[in-house]
Amino acid sequence: MSSAARASTAGSRPRTGRGPAQRTRADQSRSTSSRAPRWLPAAALVLGPALGALLGKAIGGYHGPVFALLTIAAAALAAAAATPSGRWWVVPALPPVAWLIAAAAELAWHNPPYADTKAKAVGLVHATTHVFPVTLAALAVMGLVIAIATVRSRRPRGRRA
Amino acid sequence: MPDRRRIARRRPAPALLAGRVLAAFLGAAVVATTGLVWYENKQLTDGTHTSTAIKGVKAGDDGYVPPHLGNDVNLLLIGLDSRRDMNGNDLPTQFVEDALHAGSSGIGGYNTNVLILMHIPANGGRVTAYSIPRDDYVERPGGNADVPGLGTIKVPDLGMGKIKEAYNDAKAYAEGKLTAAGVKDKAKVEAESREVGREATLRAVQKLTGVHVDHLAEVNLLGFYDVVKAIGSIQVCLKAPANDPIEYGAGTGLKLPAGVSTIDAATALQFVRQRYHLPDSDLSRTHRQQAFLSSVTHALRAKGVLGDIGSMQSLFGVVKNDIVIDNGWSVLDFAQQASNLTGGNATFSTLPIKGYADVPGGSGGKTSVNLVDPDLIKKTVTTAFGNDAAVAPPPTPVSSASAPSTPATPSTAATKTTITVNNGTKTVGLALKISGVLFDNGIAVTKTGNGGDNVAHTTIRYGTGAADLAKQIQTKLGTKTAPTADKTLPADSIVVTIGHDYKLPPDKPTRPTKPTSATSGAQPSTGAASTPGSNGINGGDDVDMSSQNGIPCVY
Numbered sequence A: 001m002s003s004a005a006r007a008s009t010a011g012s013r014p015r016t017g018r019g020p021a022q023r024t025r026a027d028q029s030r031s032t033s034s035r036a037p038r039w040l041p042a043a044a045l046v047l048g049p050a051l052g053a054l055l056g057k058a059i060g061g062y063h064g065p066v067f068a069l070l071t072i073a074a075a076a077l078a079a080a081a082a083t084p085s086g087r088w089w090v091v092p093a094l095p096p097v098a099w100l101i102a103a104a105a106e107l108a109w110h111n112p113p114y115a116d117t118k119a120k121a122v123g124l125v126h127a128t129t130h131v132f133p134v135t136l137a138a139l140a141v142m143g144l145v146i147a148i149a150t151v152r153s154r155r156p157r158g159r160r161a
Numbered sequence B: 001m002p003d004r005r006r007i008a009r010r011r012p013a014p015a016l017l018a019g020r021v022l023a024a025f026l027g028a029a030v031v032a033t034t035g036l037v038w039y040e041n042k043q044l045t046d047g048t049h050t051s052t053a054i055k056g057v058k059a060g061d062d063g064y065v066p067p068h069l070g071n072d073v074n075l076l077l078i079g080l081d082s083r084r085d086m087n088g089n090d091l092p093t094q095f096v097e098d099a100l101h102a103g104s105s106g107i108g109g110y111n112t113n114v115l116i117l118m119h120i121p122a123n124g125g126r127v128t129a130y131s132i133p134r135d136d137y138v139e140r141p142g143g144n145a146d147v148p149g150l151g152t153i154k155v156p157d158l159g160m161g162k163i164k165e166a167y168n169d170a171k172a173y174a175e176g177k178l179t180a181a182g183v184k185d186k187a188k189v190e191a192e193s194r195e196v197g198r199e200a201t202l203r204a205v206q207k208l209t210g211v212h213v214d215h216l217a218e219v220n221l222l223g224f225y226d227v228v229k230a231i232g233s234i235q236v237c238l239k240a241p242a243n244d245p246i247e248y249g250a251g252t253g254l255k256l257p258a259g260v261s262t263i264d265a266a267t268a269l270q271f272v273r274q275r276y277h278l279p280d281s282d283l284s285r286t287h288r289q290q291a292f293l294s295s296v297t298h299a300l301r302a303k304g305v306l307g308d309i310g311s312m313q314s315l316f317g318v319v320k321n322d323i324v325i326d327n328g329w330s331v332l333d334f335a336q337q338a339s340n341l342t343g344g345n346a347t348f349s350t351l352p353i354k355g356y357a358d359v360p361g362g363s364g365g366k367t368s369v370n371l372v373d374p375d376l377i378k379k380t381v382t383t384a385f386g387n388d389a390a391v392a393p394p395p396t397p398v399s400s401a402s403a404p405s406t407p408a409t410p411s412t413a414a415t416k417t418t419i420t421v422n423n424g425t426k427t428v429g430l431a432l433k434i435s436g437v438l439f440d441n442g443i444a445v446t447k448t449g450n451g452g453d454n455v456a457h458t459t460i461r462y463g464t465g466a467a468d469l470a471k472q473i474q475t476k477l478g479t480k481t482a483p484t485a486d487k488t489l490p491a492d493s494i495v496v497t498i499g500h501d502y503k504l505p506p507d508k509p510t511r512p513t514k515p516t517s518a519t520s521g522a523q524p525s526t527g528a529a530s531t532p533g534s535n536g537i538n539g540g541d542d543v544d545m546s547s548q549n550g551i552p553c554v555y
Helices: A003-012 A020-029 A040-059 A067-080 A084-109 A115-161 B002-012 B014-045 B095-097 B167-178 B186-209 B221-231 B263-275 B282-300 B310-320 B331-337 B374-385 B412-418 B432-441 B466-478
Strands: B049-051 B074-078 B112-120 B125-129 B137-140 B143-147 B152-157 B159-160 B213-220 B234-238 B242-244 B255-257 B259-263 B324-325 B348-349 B357-359 B366-371 B418-423 B449-452 B459-462 B493-498
Touching: A040 A067, A040 A084, A067 A084, B014 B186, B014 B331, B014 B432, B074 B159, B074 B186, B074 B259, B095 B167, B112 B186, B112 B282, B112 B374, B125 B374, B137 B167, B137 B186, B137 B366, B143 B167, B143 B186, B152 B357, B152 B449, B159 B167, B186 B213, B186 B242, B186 B331, B186 B374, B213 B221, B213 B366, B221 B263, B221 B282, B221 B310, B234 B263, B255 B432, B259 B263, B259 B418, B263 B282, B282 B449, B310 B331, B357 B374, B412 B459, B412 B466, B432 B449, B432 B466, B432 B493, B466 B493
Parallel strands: B049 B324, B074 B213, B125 B348, B418 B449, B418 B493
Antiparallel strands: B074 B112, B112 B125, B137 B159, B143 B152, B213 B324, B234 B259, B242 B255, B357 B366, B459 B493
């Protein structure tokens, strides 16, 4: 299990011994994530880009719009499904995971295959060039999702106040 | 106590906190690193002028050649003899005349004075490049050109003409159409009409050679200048001393000794532009251009620019305003694909011609052209470009004249002795060729000149202290008459006067396919072809980038 998966599991684990106020706040902030399977954030984080690369390859470009859309959508899903604690792991895990998948796709599927180390290094530059804007967009969407979740979790407390 | 316990539980455990920090650091590091790579890569190509001309030549057009299978790359280098910038503005006259030594801004038009078709095999084999002589008399097909804002225009068939003029003629036609359509933006007219010119050049080149052009790179006079200026200086090697005075508005002013010289940007431009006072005029000039590319590559490699993305970026930053590349170009891919080129594993040849002829045209009513055999050229190019199976051997053996196994090192005696070779015959360029023969034998000639038109016998005269070297020269040239002492000559000087009895050593085989007698191809309607023999004129010795440590010696 990846660190992100462990994190999301840990993040959604019920905690005991909290006061009523904390439990309520935690439960509310987990309103979306508590309904999601514990494996979902990690799975989305990995499968989104992987599926995007696979489908993209079938369509014509493993670093194309399909890869970008699925990676961003999966990042949003992962952020929404993760617990507040899990988000500490899900968000930082996105860049390396997306880059690794993009790099693996580039080295595995580039036609013609990269023959030597120098060629592979150029391939990694290509993969990096393609994945960086996608990563930025995905991080931005994650931030948005987390911000919305945070606002929603605080709203009831505000009402009580 | 309960409050303190609650506070303690609210704080994450130190290990968890450390893990979070570590994860955040890792994520941030990946973002920063990928961002840096993205930025550097972006900087490499941002702002570069790009062309869609490759895709502009469509199936159905005369001159269209379908893309070849496989991943080899055919690259067309276009050197534009234009004194205008990308927006159609004249380069500053003072700069053109004083720095570039290129005459006034009105000269040159949009002739493609350099056309080099380069084949980079995907298997890492030897790079093969062919210079297409600019005056080759070829078919210049028309075609449909998509001009933004104007729609598709039908560029008429330009007929037979010099291949260098396909660009200029098609551009002029498109410029007329754009102007007539009311397009007033000068930069837009320039950019769009140049695209049409590029497409016309591509059609003519593909029609002539029978191979598909995958990528193009166009550079103007300023680009040549800026490349060398960015590098600082380059080294070139001449087999014979160059002296090309500016006379009657022609000439470049180049003056260089035989051997290796370090030259600056302005001199480099003179080096590639000289066409007078050369053994084979334009054909010799193609070898200068080939040697220039080799020297630039050598300099880039020596300075560590190739393979260093930062240095490449700096260089690109300087020259990007002067060059146009096709929009499918990836500088990184090219750098990787062309590793053999940058490693010196490349051979430059010049496409053969059948002879010369005068055809109607030009300011004087007629103009001199190179007659070519299109079938032979197709066969030559397609054979060479299709011969990638073997990685190591080049498709054409390299002439030992241009690529001796060891660099020609002029003898010590020769370096302090003034050697003058005079041409005593009417054969143009003979003194230069003799200088080349001596250079290949390690003797650098100091000066060439004319020694009359009708000298019967070759003589070698020497001043005090030059007897031994004079004897060596006699041996190398294989002349019959023994050198004679001449007290009228200064000490340490030798004067060789070539007479009609001297015969140049026969050319060594340079290519598998030599030009043969005329077989096909359109001929000029008027003008007498001065075909020199049934074998025509081959393009001269190949230029091997690996020779002389990447600084091949040429005339």
